[in-house]
Amino acid sequence: MGLSEIQARIAKACAEAGRSTDEVHLIAVSKVQPPERIAAVLEQDHRLFGENRVQEAAGKWPDFRARFDGVSVHLIGPLQTNKARQAFDLFEAIHSVDRPKLAKTIARLAQDEGGCPDLFIQVNTGEEPQKAGILPGDADAFIQECRAMDLPLRGLMCIPPVDETPSLHFALLGKIAARNGLNGLSMGMSSDFEQAIAFGATHIRVGSAIFGERVSPSG
Ligand SMILES: *Cc1c(COP(=O)(O)O)cnc(C)c1O
DSSP, rough: OOOOHHHHHHHHHHHHTOOOOGEEEEEEEOTOOOOOHHHHHTTTOOOOEEEEEEHHHHHHHHHHHHHSSOOEEEEOOOOOGGGHHHHHOOSSOOOOOOOOHHHHHHHHHHHHOOOOOEEEBBOOOOOOSSSSOOOHHHHHHHHHHHHHHTEEEEEEEOOOOOOOOOOHHHHHHHHHHHHHHHHHHHEOOTTTHHHHHHHTTTTEEHHHHOOOOOOOOOO
């Protein structure tokens, strides 16, 4: 596989869903990938990437940003409050806002810095104890809480349980977003991004299908 094949599959899925490809942003998930594979994707003019660890992103993206214009990197993995300030410097968007304490820290930083990355609230649609994310039953209240703090909410994000039909989770995420007036839906990975597009995904997070298998898996 590779970037152009994924772009073709996105175009086909959009056509089948009656959607414009402009509505679907492809986040190339570059975690753990060797720098030469990332450079190869940048050289094909792709500019939107995803990382799941603050430290790892800090180690490689400043260099790539110096070499390539218009790079945008989204944090798709968990964020500790003590790394939030660093995350402001590294990412154009954070997809893992999942608890009041983190939201409050981000709100304080946004005031200090006079700006804030775009934010997605992560919803634990499968209610898995080991997984991050606000529970579906708490999502409406948490969204309101974030809005009351003037946070720039772009939408919702989910990672469906591995052993369940992802569509059910995509549909649930879409429903929570719609009833809260949110447009962004960060959902869909290498194995299910076409279904996610059918269910309204605006940001799909695709790693191994673009870059090849990760050498050592990270999250
Ligand atoms: C690693 C990761 C992805 C990409 O996974 P692939 O199966 O390689 O496409 C997407 N979302 C999150 C949150 C991830 O951690």
